[in-house]
Amino acid sequence: TCNETLNPERAFPCYTKPDECYGYRQKCDGKIDCLTGVDEMNCESDSYRDVPGYVEPYFEFMFRHFIYDEDWLWQDLYAKPFLNGKVPINTAVVPKLETGWVIGAIAIDSEKGIQVQEDPTMFTSTRRFYMRLEAPKSAFWGEQLGIRVALFNRWDYWIEVLVVLKKSKDYDFVSVGAGGQVNSYSPELVSNSDVHSLVYLRGGGHTMIYFPVLPRQTGKVTISFCTYSFIGGECSAVTIPISINGVANSYSSPILIDLVDNSELLAQNFFIIAEQTFVEPEKRWRRYVPGSKAAYLTVVGDIVGPTLGPDQPYCDASCSAWKPVGSAESVLFNMNRNVQMLHYLRMTKQLQDATLKSTLTYVNTQFARLTFFIEPTSGGISNFPERFANETSTFLTALGLYTLAETSFSEWDQITYISPDIFKKLLIFLNATQVRTGDPEFFGSFTDSIQWDLKYFNIYINDVPVDPAFHPYLERVTITALSVLATSHPSIPKPLGPLASTISSAALSYLRRHLPKMGNNALCLAMTAYALTFDSDTTYKFKARDMLLSSVRTDNYLYWAVRRLRSLIREPDTAGKVIIKPRIEWPNDAFAVEATGFALLALFKTGSPSTDSILRNNITKIVHFLSETKNMAQGWISTQDTIIAIRALREIAQLDLNRVIYNIRVDISPSSDVSKSRSIFLDGSNLTVPQTYALGDADTWGEVTVKASGSGRAVLQLYVTKSVENEFQVKNAADPVTPENSFRTFEVSCVPNFAGKNGSLLHMTSCARLHSADICKVCGSFQCPYCPDYNFATVVQPTVAVLLAAVALLLMGWRKATIEVSC
Known part of the structure; x- marks a missing residue:
């Protein structure tokens, strides 16, 4: 521990390890003695970056990815004259960083020119205790997610922190058994209940704990945490979009509705390519992933x-x-x-x-x-x-x-x-x-x-x-x-x-x-x-x-x-x-x-x-x-x-100069459920604002009948999506020569490697290659071995000196010669 009475050279903690300290002589001496750089903080001159042998502080290095968004907290506004001479400024949200801020103001006036605040205010935003959450940006339904909770104690004494995963019907907590063992295929789940974890946090220290969570539905799932300690606490949440399994196949049916010359358009019947049921008779594979179907009909004027x-x-x-x-x-x-x-x-x-x-x-x-x-x-x-x-x-x-x-x-x-x-x-x-x-x-x-x-x-x-x-x-x-x-x-x-x-x-x-x-x-x-x-x-x-x-x-x-x-x-x-x-x-x-x-x-x-x-x-x-x-x-x-x-x-x-008088009515009726029929109206006030009619998973099948009347033009598009699980079901572009066949442009192979106690760490090696490389400009072949233009390959032409050297080495009786050719 750091104690000034016992040893003046170990008076203050460095906030890295319990036994790392510094004394009065090291404070503000222009040399960083602590890994965190705390011995050179709050000095009269903070230009320690220019000191020879400068080492970047640990925390600044750790949070490097925040500097682009949060180095500057600018606010600007146009201010009219105020009777009391005060101008209201919106409150700025200070990032969770151990750093200092210089608060100043710059004003530009048409009469007095530019004015700069003479004495800016110094402000340190370091919190004694705070929490940060890290989670995947997206996930698929059925995946178990690891939420990392990072806890920081910037006080000089140890504390105990109570971390609570808040209950919700949208996700379950995967209970970790004795010795950290988890059954991946049938884990013990804690549903709709708070989960508590008590953490010891030393002075100036930080730690990270992991919460395995299983989302229960698709869409956006919000996972909330709260922390409590005797020096403070906070609540925070992360929102993760959960997608359905499989590869999404999308289908588009766009048409232009032209009611300029005709006041009414005959009924248009759009076919929904997704089947009503996912079961393929007498087959083990499914037509699509259950729950993955959706249809959206978008109507927009002009x-x-x-x-x-x-x-x-x-x-x-x-x-x-x-x-x-x-x-x-x-x-x-x-x-x-x-x-x-x-x-x-x-x-x-x-x-x-x-x-x-x-x-x-x-x-x-x-x-x-x-x-x-x-x-x-x-x-x-x-x-x-x-x-x-x-x-x-x-x-x-x-x-x-x-x-x-x-x-x-x-x-x-x-x-x-x-x-x-x-x-x-x-x-x-x-x-x-x-x-x-x-x-x-x-x-x-x-x-x-x-x-x-x-x-x-x-x-x-x-x-x-x-x-x-x-x-x-x-x-x-x-x-x-x-x-x-x-x-x-x-x-x-x-x-x-x-x-x-x-x-x-x-x-x-x-x-x-x-x-x-x-x-x-x-x-x-x-x-x-x-x-x-x-x-x-x-x-x-x-x-x-x-x-x-x-x-x-x-x-x-x-x-x-x-x-x-x-x-x-x-x-x-x-x-x-x-x-x-x-x-x-x-x-x-x-x-x-x-x-x-x-x-x-x-x-x-x-x-x-x-x-x-x-x-x-x-x-x-x-x-x-x-x-x-x-x-x-x-x-x-x-x-x-x-x-x-x-x-x-x-x-x-x-x-088109008649846009202001356009008025279009679009009647939509799905064959899967005629009770969900709807009419969309377009006029000068919402002509270019997209109007969307959506069908859920249960209703995405059959046909959608559209009938338009009125005057004007509109683009109508039926967009259908469903997810599939097998490679032969994945939709690809059609081959122009043989349209009944798909045209494959690339191939991706992935090799997963799992590590960690429960195999929870995944390292994926992916390899991609083009199926349609640049074809030979002479013969038209995709695999021409003689064409110098094939796949933009560079033709290596060794110099005469290199060739003569190779011949000389062979004549000298060398059994093995390695020759490097520079291109």
Whole structure:
């Protein structure tokens, strides 16, 4: 123990081990003697980080992951003059950290300028006792969860802490037997009762205890704990979403309801693919996991789909395209998607101030995240910031420039001001990476390892193999066209106009030069056609438009794709009703949506829909195609096609000037339970707010009959999900060559290893491999061993000196020679 009387050199505890102490001579001497650094705390100068031999304190290292969210507790407000001179400030929640805070204030006044508080207040937020909970972010029904309770005693004397797991009907406590033994398959459970545990906690110490818990239902389960001691206590809770077992198969049936020319739509019968019972006769496997079925019918006015509002001020990649967030590409999508929706609401006069402010605040946070992915020297954007050295991407930089240009709007600068310096950095990078030397055929182009990837379909044009000689040029078209869209944007700051114009002019020359090679290549041709609308030379603009119109597919409304996409299946039943079945995903449907979106933008800019009835009719067919290729209400197949589809549809939506008088009634009736029929009404007040009709597990089977009347347009989508347990039941995209077979793109194998006393620690080793690697650009094979392009393999070519050395070693009689070849 630490006792000043017995030994002045051991006067104060270090709060690590009971026998670790420090004395007066070690306090504030500029050298950290305790692992926690407590001997250098509360000194006149806290700049001990600059002291030679500085060791990071234990607690600061342990809680490193909190520094990004809780280093700064900013609050700002606009204050009008107050009679008593006081300004109310909202109470800030101080994080549970052993740290100090400097509380100050900065004010900006139009007359007195900037004012800074002269003497800031020092505040230490260290609590004598507190608790933290750690739990899985999600779990499956039937899994036993371990909740870790961390207890901290920052007092200098030992205490006893009573930890209580609060009773609930939503979960059970797994009782641990003598010697820590637990029966994993039939454990003893404590249901709906408090569970107490008494913990001894030494002075300055901390400990962790584990509570095994078994959730009893799906959905969000809240697990509550309370702690009690004679120096304080607290209660805290964690909420864990519990999902059903199995792999979820989802099915989408979207249609566009058009009541502009007709006041009533015949009944539409949507087929629910999930069966009524899970039992497959005479089979051991089940059709689906019991309790996993659900159906959601979403109705939203207009053609763009669910936008933004008080209930959903923003939508990111996870809610719009089922994609993870964290990379630069996902950050750009999060910005672009929400900005496109704001522009749509603004152009159609539906934007509310509250929605504008909350959405721009989110976009501003994403912009702050984006700056983390910009390499400070070159100005390029990297998909992962830890790879700045060799992973900057021209594609991402062009996409970032386009996204920031879409975001830059003078009326929004108060919240989302983007400095011209950011635009300058991105433009300098694009200018440096644009091809200006070498083969004149590539002059003005861009290339990058990250871009729109055509993998399976890159040798096909309308089901006909492409001339291999065209590939080196076509591979550069998409990213070059994207660079034109970015550098030609009207929101580029005027001082940077000459630099942007130089990049755009060179890129346009490349697109004009190789336009004849594109033929019917859907994505390349559509992007080029839209990029050429920014060209001052109208000759190539209309030439590209004519090539678009000659390559359009008409088997499913109007669309552009390298391979055919089947439309929604509409089949008559025995009673003569037309049944609409879910859409089938194809490996190239994201490219088809994206190409069709670019083609729609090109046709819109090169024609006059208000006066050209043929163009207006074609646009209507294209909108029908885009509406029927959605995988979910908020998005399409992937991130890029979602952005382009929304961008194209918002241009078309502004042509409709009768939106304020729209009034639609949708009558919904499920065959599983007609008593649950319901009517949904859409008008000018809730036109773009999604209205959802849900069916539970027991009612998700049969058909849903929909009948619409009134005036206007609306997108209606039936989304059905069920979970399966066997690999052969997992839904995959259809093979375009043989649609009756699924198209497998990758394979994942997992090897679990269990450790610990009860096997409660799991270490999972996963291995993934692509089934559809990049095919040979010469023979079209997936497994060509002779093609240097197969799977982007690098051809190793040893030098002549290395070969001669190898021959010399063999001639000298060496039985074994190891030669390292550097590539």
